[in-house]
Amino acid sequence: MDLKINKLPVPTWNWLKVNDYQVAIPEEINEASYRINTKDVNLQSVQSFADVSLEGIEIGAGNEFKSISDKNSAKVCAVNVNKDTVVKEPIRIDFDYSKEENAFSKFAIKLENKSELTVIINFKGNPSFGGNDIRFSVAEDAHLTVVEIFDFEDNSNFIDSIGGSLEKIGGLKLMQLNRGLGNVALSCYTDLVGDKSTLDIDTGYLVRGNDRLDINYVAKHRGVSTDSKIKASGVLRDNATKTFRGTIDFIKGAKHATGDEREDVLLMNEGVHNNTVPLILCAEEDVEGGHGATIGKISDEILYYFEARGIPEDMVNELMAQSKLDAVSGRIPDEVTKEQLLNRD
Amino acid sequence: MEKKEKTYVEDVDRSLYDFRNVDEDVYKVEEGLTPEIVKQISKEKNDPEWMTEFRLKSLEIYNNKPMSNWGPPIDGLDIDNIVTYVKPKNNKMSADWNEVPEDIKSTFEKLGIPQAERESLAGVGAQYDSELVYHNVREEVAAQGVIYTDLESAMHGEYADMIKEHFMKLITPDDHKFAALHGAVWSGGSFVYVPPGVSVEIPLQSYFRLNAPGAGQFEHTLIIVDEGADLHFIEGCSAPKYNVANLHAGAVELFVGKNAKLRYSTIENWSKNMYNLNTKRAVVEEGGTMEWVSGSFGSHTSYLYPMTILKGDDSKVEFTGITFAGEGQDLDTGLKVVHVGERTLSTVNTKSISKSGGISTFRSAVVIGPKAKGAKSAVDCSSLMLDDISRSDTIPVMEVNCDDADVGHEAKIGRISDEAIFYLMSRGISEEDARAMIVSGFADNVSKELPLEYAVEMNNLIRIEMVGSIG
Numbered sequence: 001m002d003l004k005i006n007k008l009p010v011p012t013w014n015w016l017k018v019n020d021y022q023v024a025i026p027e028e029i030n031e032a033s034y035r036i037n038t039k040d041v042n043l044q045s046v047q048s049f050a051d052v053s054l055e056g057i058e059i060g061a062g063n064e065f066k067s068i069s070d071k072n073s074a075k076v077c078a079v080n081v082n083k084d085t086v087v088k089e090p091i092r093i094d095f096d097y098s099k100e101e102n103a104f105s106k107f108a109i110k111l112e113n114k115s116e117l118t119v120i121i122n123f124k125g126n127p128s129f130g131g132n133d134i135r136f137s138v139a140e141d142a143h144l145t146v147v148e149i150f151d152f153e154d155n156s157n158f159i160d161s162i163g164g165s166l167e168k169i170g171g172l173k174l175m176q177l178n179r180g181l182g183n184v185a186l187s188c189y190t191d192l193v194g195d196k197s198t199l200d201i202d203t204g205y206l207v208r209g210n211d212r213l214d215i216n217y218v219a220k221h222r223g224v225s226t227d228s229k230i231k232a233s234g235v236l237r238d239n240a241t242k243t244f245r246g247t248i249d250f251i252k253g254a255k256h257a258t259g260d261e262r263e264d265v266l267l268m269n270e271g272v273h274n275n276t277v278p279l280i281l282c283a284e285e286d287v288e289g290g291h292g293a294t295i296g297k298i299s300d301e302i303l304y305y306f307e308a309r310g311i312p313e314d315m316v317n318e319l320m321a322q323s324k325l326d327a328v329s330g331r332i333p334d335e336v337t338k339e340q341l342l343n344r345d
Numbered sequence: 346m347e348k349k350e351k352t353y354v355e356d357v358d359r360s361l362y363d364f365r366n367v368d369e370d371v372y373k374v375e376e377g378l379t380p381e382i383v384k385q386i387s388k389e390k391n392d393p394e395w396m397t398e399f400r401l402k403s404l405e406i407y408n409n410k411p412m413s414n415w416g417p418p419i420d421g422l423d424i425d426n427i428v429t430y431v432k433p434k435n436n437k438m439s440a441d442w443n444e445v446p447e448d449i450k451s452t453f454e455k456l457g458i459p460q461a462e463r464e465s466l467a468g469v470g471a472q473y474d475s476e477l478v479y480h481n482v483r484e485e486v487a488a489q490g491v492i493y494t495d496l497e498s499a500m501h502g503e504y505a506d507m508i509k510e511h512f513m514k515l516i517t518p519d520d521h522k523f524a525a526l527h528g529a530v531w532s533g534g535s536f537v538y539v540p541p542g543v544s545v546e547i548p549l550q551s552y553f554r555l556n557a558p559g560a561g562q563f564e565h566t567l568i569i570v571d572e573g574a575d576l577h578f579i580e581g582c583s584a585p586k587y588n589v590a591n592l593h594a595g596a597v598e599l600f601v602g603k604n605a606k607l608r609y610s611t612i613e614n615w616s617k618n619m620y621n622l623n624t625k626r627a628v629v630e631e632g633g634t635m636e637w638v639s640g641s642f643g644s645h646t647s648y649l650y651p652m653t654i655l656k657g658d659d660s661k662v663e664f665t666g667i668t669f670a671g672e673g674q675d676l677d678t679g680l681k682v683v684h685v686g687e688r689t690l691s692t693v694n695t696k697s698i699s700k701s702g703g704i705s706t707f708r709s710a711v712v713i714g715p716k717a718k719g720a721k722s723a724v725d726c727s728s729l730m731l732d733d734i735s736r737s738d739t740i741p742v743m744e745v746n747c748d749d750a751d752v753g754h755e756a757k758i759g760r761i762s763d764e765a766i767f768y769l770m771s772r773g774i775s776e777e778d779a780r781a782m783i784v785s786g787f788a789d790n791v792s793k794e795l796p797l798e799y800a801v802e803m804n805n806l807i808r809i810e811m812v813g814s815i816g
Contacts, residue, residue: 011415267748274745282737285730289758296751
């Protein structure tokens with residue numbers, strides 16, 4: 001079955017082929033198995049997102065994916081953090097698709113007032129199709145951090161979708177690091193409903209071979225003085241294809257809102273294909289929005305600097321590519337994960 | 346107080362554009378679009394056989410193409426209600442203003458065209474509804490071998506083969522539905538040829554006036570600037586306001602030769618019942634330069650994205666544009682650039698302003714092809730919202746298919762800062778004037794690219810739009 005996911009909120013010219021991402025998904029999708037490690041949070045397995053009142057929200061991958069998710073029989077792992085509870089140790093979730101063909105997983109994360117939680121998810125293996133649907137609700141002055149590390153093997157196909165809302169002074173920090181192989185689709189739709197709510201997305205990627213990475217982030221500013229920052233930084237090698245869609249949407253009434261999105265792409269081989277699509281939609285006068293992108297190879301000035309110090313061009317390229325991923329890894333707010341990533345290679 | 350006499354450059358107001366002639370002594374085809382109407386237009390134009398076939402083929406493409414699934418709504422436009430060809434009875438294109446019919450001459454005099462021709466232009470073309478009514482080029486410019494004439498007579502003369510070779514080769518009827526419509530019913534427009542090495546020191550200008558209610562204007566502009574030549578071409582357009590939809594679906598095809606340079610400036614001020622679905626495209630050969638200066642002020646709905654194909658190595662394009670969307674306007678404007686050759690360069694600087702419920706959308710595509718090694722592109726777009734009932738969207742796409750490229754994009758959206766208003770008001774300037782000054786300053790990068798008289802006109806248009814903008 002063909003599915004259109006990661007749709008641009010406002011379409012543009014069809015010939016550019018960036019309005020959505022078409023993927024083939026199997027008819028039968030099983031429930032994915034994963035290992036979840038937490039000492040401090042009670043987990044609950046529920047039949048559907050409706051059981052935790054998260055069925056109605058918009059999600060990053062879009063309605064076609066949502067419909068597939070809702071029909072899928074996989075149980076929802078529901079995480080609820082009580083009022084005034086700060087969970088110090090992150091929840092760690094590990095997926096290994098080595099033994100799974102087509103698998104789906106669902107998480108519902110609800111943070112009550114003034115609570116805090118970090119969730120760190122590692123994906124590895126080689127799913128012929130894998131799907132993950134995370135829906136969240138962050139209440140007043142609560143803060144959710146989600147870190148996802150994608151380390152798939154060759155010939156993998158994976159769709160990761162996140163969607164939810166932030167109440168007053170609530171915050172979501174999302175870090176996504178795609179450092180493996182395969183075709184991966186990432187997305188996040190955040191409804192900044194509450195005044196002074198904040199969204200901070202920090203993404204790093206390496207795409208190589210004939211692989212494809214497709215990204216769709218949407219920040220919907222409804223509340224007063226809301227703030228979003230979307231930052232993506234990555235490297236394309238060989239014949240890789242990457243599409244980045246980022247949308248900052250200021251709804252009327254979102255006074256004093258600010259939003260900014262940046263993408264920085266390093267192109268390393270002749271055959272790469274890059275699409276960068278940073279949208280700002282604005283129906284409110286009293287806002288400040290910005291977007292920027294830099295796409296290209298390493299500048300001659302940087303090459304010259306290193307070459308003057310005896311470092312050859314090939315090595316400079318490798319160093320710069322690695323440094324882009326390491327910079328994102330270094331910002332992960334968990335020492336264990338950071339250590340694993342920075343010392344692995 | 347003595348009333349100041351209006352002149353073209355000093356005091357422009359809406360009434361300058363919003364006057365109309367009685368639509369009685371004209372020849373027109375039936376409303377709608379059928380093969381019979383297309384054949385009738387072709388017969389009226391005395392088309393060569395290949396053109397008649399081209400028109401009918403375009404109509405077929407039009408009928409089979411879907412409407413676009415992106416962009417502003419165009420539900421208010423029903424082609425069955427549009428008259429695609431209107432011409433003044435007994436009209437004959439002339440190189441002498443005295444021979445132009447009186448009411449039409451009066452129209453262009455009110456618009457300041459003859460005066461502008463005398464003062465600052467190398468040649469002028471004036472189109473009224475579907476037909477050119479006047480075309481003239483200065484003798485010294487003609488003596489350099491520059492051809493500036495109406496496209497239709499050129500099609501039957503010395504340049505017939507050149508026109509056949511270039512006509513709708515850059516914008517083909519397959520491009521989109523309204524390019525196909527243009528191919529079927531096009532009428533009027535200019536042909537310019539600048540021979541190798543010739544530099545036309547002062548600009549040529551074509552002015553398009555649509556007078557008939559419920560009519561379409563489909564002029565075709567074809568400009569060929571040969572190797573090492575240089576031209577500045579100015580396009581102006583206006584229409585009186587009616588309560589029925591008018592349609593403008595023109596086409597502009599620009600061929601910029603090796604090491605040649607073309608600047609194409611437009612101040613678009615169609616009336617606010619106009620659907621402006623115009624297509625403009627340029628191809629630039631090795632070392633050539635294309636410059637677009639574009640001001641969009643009028644129209645009810647616009648789809649306008651001049652496209653540049655940087656085909657030759659070391660070719661470049663500069664695009665400077667401003668869009669001002671006021672009450673009832675939905676202006677979707679921007680550009681497309683395709684880098685094909687090596688070391689090609691694109692520089693884009695655009696501003697958009699939304700006010701009184703107007704919708705302004707900046708839409709762009711920068712495509713770097715796989716062989717465009719050393720290509721560079723820099724896009725900078727800024728949007729200003731003047732109230733909270735308007736809308737401003739930015740939809741850029743950067744497609745890069747070559748590692749040896751350098752693409753940068755910056756965009757900002759915001760409002761006029763209270764501090765800036767306060768500063769000006771504290772120096773005795775009224776709030777309305779302070780806001781108008783800031784908006785004019787915001788648009789300064791565009792106005793300084795225009796010849797002085799057009800920059801003055803643009804600033805006056807901004808001032809007119811800004812009146813009553815407080816509260």
